[in-house]
Amino acid sequence: MKIHKEGHKILISFLFILLAVNFIVYWFLPAHLLAANIISGILFLLVLQFFRNPSREIVVADDNIIYAPADGKIVVIEEAHEGEYFNDKRLQVSIFMSPTNVHVNRNPVSGTVNYFRYHPGKYLVAWHPKSSTENERTTLVIDNGEDEVLLRQIAGAMAKRIGAYVNEGDQVHQGKDFGFIKFGSRVDLFLPLDAKIEVQMGQKVRGNKTVIARL
Secondary structure: OEEOHHHHHHHHHHHHHHHHHHHHHHHHOHHHHHHHHHHHHHHHHHHHHHOEEOOOOOOOOOOOEEEOOOOEEEEEEEEEEEOOOOOEEEEEEEEEEOOOOOOEEEOOOOEEEEEEEEEOOEOOOOOOOOHHHHEOEEEEEEEOOOOEEEEEEEEOOOOOOEEEOOOOOOEEOOOOEEEEEOOOEEEEEEEOOOOEEOOOOOOEEOOOOOEEEEO
16 A cells, blocks of 8 residues: 655654654653554554555546546535636536545546646635635636536645646546645535436445546
8 A cells, every 4th residue: 555645744743743743741741652653553553544545547548538536425416606727617526535544546547737726725624614715725627528527625624735737737547646635524526407417315435446427
């Protein structure tokens, strides 16, 4: 299991903090050293799993198939107005990423990045109705040559940093990493109205494995 680059500094810093705490316990509370070691090990493993980056190869590459850009649960499937880029109605599919999910975000299609913006903002809980317009977020639009697909990374109450590794004009490939949301949150997809949705409300999905829709 690979560890995502977003976790390297955090994990090293956290490890040194835990070692320092255990050293203090060793000198001043030696009777509690075993408990401190166990608690430290559990805490480190919890943080470690936030940054796991499993290999997820796409079996069938097809830019008319929209693969899940993130692991999580489907919390929104509806026709909605997208006002930042399209300024018209689109099919919105939202994936909620819990702290236990893989937090890597992957390109659902290949194509050209026509639009990318980072927006600082609040940290409302991810299911709050205003989180998609008021929270810290990024907006990414990929043109596969026939249709445009918009993705929005949204930070939540726990997620305090969004990582995105693309710029306008970049050529991206289906299934490759485009970003990371530390400690989970939400990813929105805005698709053409005639897209055929392949998931249901409450369904658990896996990045690069679950088909969200077909164009």
